[in-house]
Amino acid sequence: FLMKKKIKLPQRKNTTILPPSPPKLPIIGNLHQLGEVSHQSLSKLSKKYGPVMLLHLGGIPTVIISSVEAAKMVLKVHDLNCCSRPSPAGPRRLTYNFQDVAFAPYGEYWRQMRKVCVLELFSVRRVQSYRFIREEEVESLMNFISKSSTSSTPVNLTEKLFALTASVIFKIAFGKTFQGSDFDNHRFHEVVTETEAMMGSCLASECIPYVGWIIDRLTGLHQRLERVFKELDHFFQQVIDDHKSSERKKQDHDDFIDVLLKIIKEQSGFGAAMLSEVNIKAVLLNVFLGGVDTGVITMIWAMAELVKKPKVMKKAQDEVRSVIGDKGKVSDGDTDQLQYLKMIIKEILRLHPPAPLLVPRETMSHFKINGYDILPKMLVQVNVWGIGRDPEYWENPEEFIPERFADGSIDFKGQDFELLPFGSGRRICPGIYMATTLVELGLANLLYRFDWKLPDGMKEEDINMEEQTGLSITISKKTDLQLVPVKLY
Numbered sequence: 001f002l003m004k005k006k007i008k009l010p011q012r013k014n015t016t017i018l019p020p021s022p023p024k025l026p027i028i029g030n031l032h033q034l035g036e037v038s039h040q041s042l043s044k045l046s047k048k049y050g051p052v053m054l055l056h057l058g059g060i061p062t063v064i065i066s067s068v069e070a071a072k073m074v075l076k077v078h079d080l081n082c083c084s085r086p087s088p089a090g091p092r093r094l095t096y097n098f099q100d101v102a103f104a105p106y107g108e109y110w111r112q113m114r115k116v117c118v119l120e121l122f123s124v125r126r127v128q129s130y131r132f133i134r135e136e137e138v139e140s141l142m143n144f145i146s147k148s149s150t151s152s153t154p155v156n157l158t159e160k161l162f163a164l165t166a167s168v169i170f171k172i173a174f175g176k177t178f179q180g181s182d183f184d185n186h187r188f189h190e191v192v193t194e195t196e197a198m199m200g201s202c203l204a205s206e207c208i209p210y211v212g213w214i215i216d217r218l219t220g221l222h223q224r225l226e227r228v229f230k231e232l233d234h235f236f237q238q239v240i241d242d243h244k245s246s247e248r249k250k251q252d253h254d255d256f257i258d259v260l261l262k263i264i265k266e267q268s269g270f271g272a273a274m275l276s277e278v279n280i281k282a283v284l285l286n287v288f289l290g291g292v293d294t295g296v297i298t299m300i301w302a303m304a305e306l307v308k309k310p311k312v313m314k315k316a317q318d319e320v321r322s323v324i325g326d327k328g329k330v331s332d333g334d335t336d337q338l339q340y341l342k343m344i345i346k347e348i349l350r351l352h353p354p355a356p357l358l359v360p361r362e363t364m365s366h367f368k369i370n371g372y373d374i375l376p377k378m379l380v381q382v383n384v385w386g387i388g389r390d391p392e393y394w395e396n397p398e399e400f401i402p403e404r405f406a407d408g409s410i411d412f413k414g415q416d417f418e419l420l421p422f423g424s425g426r427r428i429c430p431g432i433y434m435a436t437t438l439v440e441l442g443l444a445n446l447l448y449r450f451d452w453k454l455p456d457g458m459k460e461e462d463i464n465m466e467e468q469t470g471l472s473i474t475i476s477k478k479t480d481l482q483l484v485p486v487k488l489y
């Protein structure tokens, strides 16, 4: 009928409804509202502007997600629309133009590289094959702490746990200890922190039109980026060359470089066609950054919360001591029986997720959340720190209460959107098993073998629980944690 009469129907105007935004300033947009600890400022802002909020970080439109329902929409329902990554200059340089996994844009290359990681590097079988490395390094830390306990001197746990995680990751990935490399512990810590900062911060020239480059010149960000890139590139190339050398001694296990070089040499296995030495270096950077910092941050917060709550500490120690008995040490396989310790780790990752805004995503196509239009090429950040402390989902959210996980119904593997320390969907962290095995083993041994006291004159309420400031993707405890060990075994 309409065709015959050729009646023209009124065209519905296609209006775009963007998420609510706080008022912005010219040029810098909402950058000034990020504050010193951005996930905390964003949490406050979202109380006013809602769980789907649009900010302009300089010229970059960024959607901030702050509720379980909205997180489910972006990471599950519309995961395919927003599972790419933005491409700022810092990560671009450090990942050899996104030839890694974590920052590679969504597509065939990323899919193949992710398969290499999931099936060849971070699989349960591979992680279990490194059991002796974890146990050896934990043992060496325990020996050091035992010595300190005889003189009742405080141990800088931040420094020591950093060295533990770094040694384990170095041996697993590069087949050597970092003590034997160009880095000493101190320099290595500095390089990780500096690289993290470069990955998280955007060059001003990218988000502030016209004048940003002047800020970059003044802050020296470009030079810092180049310096850290060259240092890492030199190190990675050296370890790869060592592995290819005919003089290299045969090891009884394959480290990550062996596995990746084998894939290239035999041209078999996942991603063989895609893999080159540059990809190996880029993936090593992901392992180096993803693997070291996050585990230390989790263990440090756990020890800080436990020492603030002696009853919880005692309960955790009672559990591990009754399960292990007088064996003298906790081994890799023992941690499966430590149910209370597992609850503690969940509670730590709820209160202190090492990546409070996950790793930024970039949208690839238009979709809607809560009636708002999300457009292609927008940045998406999920505030899992805010969700983990939202009274709508958690009773007494600011309190450290591991028992809230007693019924086992909530886990951090990406299915429960109120607890997302590892993200969810296609880009979920592939290193969950690798991370939790070391965190569990490290903490279990610290709790089994020692009682922990605060340094003389310090009270529980004196422990500084502030978070590090800055725009890094991972956020650690602001000050080092120093505790006095009292030896039991």
Ligand code: HEM
Pocket: 101, 102, 103, 114, 117, 122, 286, 287, 288, 290, 291, 292, 294, 295, 298, 353, 354, 355, 358, 359, 360, 421, 422, 423, 424, 425, 426, 427, 428, 429, 430, 431, 432, 434, 435
């Ligand atoms: C407590 C420890 C860890 C935490 C909290 C953590 C957290 C995260 C988060 C939040 C993401 C982004 C997820 C998303 O976009 O949805 C991620 C990605 C990633 N993580 Fe982890 N991570 C940890 C340990 C590790 C370890 C030990 C490794 C490997 C050695 C690792 C390797 C990676 C890689 C390669 C990605 C990028 C995945 C992709 O983009 O496809 N992580 N991690």
